[in-house]
Amino acid sequence: MKIVNLKVNGVGKAFIAKPETTLLLALREQLGLTGAKRGCAQGACGSCTVLLDGEPVVSCLVPAVTVDGSDVATVEGLADGDKLSHVQQAFLDGFATQCGFCTPGMIMSAEALLDRNPNPTRDEVAEAISGNVCRCTGYEPIISAVLDAAERARL
């Protein structure tokens, strides 16, 4: 057992981690942030995607004790009060979500893409979300929503 300190969505947090506590498990079960989902626990589905020091990671593969002192951003930290981020609002307006299980991971992958590349092509969006599995939408509305979010950010 070790005490792990993280800055989560800008707020300092401390928790006790067992060796098998992954970053995902810590977020969900110790910090009460259930946006990131446990899908495959293999790094294959992307539903647990969060930003670790600004970069997207599959948090199910990260032992929490290895990232002590890091910055973590989750879907819960994107909205400013009632005002959703451009990506969130575009997903909502564009019906880019059905069951919603993949949505937090999709949105964090999209946020990471737009941070690095504010004007992505459709193909670049497809590559950016290639690690996020959606079994409902067929991806097209999601790709359109990410492009829409990029457009909104430019206005």
Add this chain to the structure above:
Amino acid sequence: MLTEVHVPEDVPAAVSLVAAGATIIGGGTSLMPRLNDYASPPTELVSLRRAGLAGVHVDGDTVTIGAMTTLAQIEHDPRLALLHPVVRSIASVPVRTLATVGGNLFARQPHGDLTVALVALNARATLAGRSESELPLTEAGLVTAITAKIPKKGAFRYLKAARRRYNSASLVTVAATIHDESGEVTIALGGVSDRVVRAHAAEAVLSGRPLTEETVHAAAEAELAHLTPADDAYASAWYRKRVFPVHLRRALLGR
């Protein structure tokens, strides 16, 4: 299940933990999926995340990449443009942020495409407490860095055949360096064995001969007898052998 995860701050501390029986974890993208079920055997890990092994150093045409450098860091380093198509063919963005160069050397086939490229570049691995080793590695050890010479423009070829354009393991991966001066070609293959292999038989056929449809076809035929691909969810062994000559030709001739 995990019994302990050590996060040493330097290589000597990591080496002694490994000597005491701990398993090395780099980015964890190969290891953690196997440990993430509660039925895995008790395992003690030593994470190299804080051991000071990340970073890229370029000196002329020689590049040294720290073992804990991630595939994402390679992807965004303009000095490593040669390797950009390689890393972008591997897994997905949130996996590449974690996956490391050192870890790729130990990835199980049909993964490990960066290693295919590094073998074709005749890269060497530096292991803690030992002299440099050729790739692919034949024994376990704590890799601290890999070193490779960047060939001149156009000399390096890389082709990965996969089920999808992004985020799929290899069906057949071909990487090659064409040495114009000596007339030699260095060829490495993924997806065709239980580890990354040098295509020595194909190289021998091509040695000192021009790269044409005929010579490359003969090289592929010579290599086929040495391929031992697996049947897996991505492709059958039969299919991998069937398409190997096509992908060797496309990699070397571009058509």
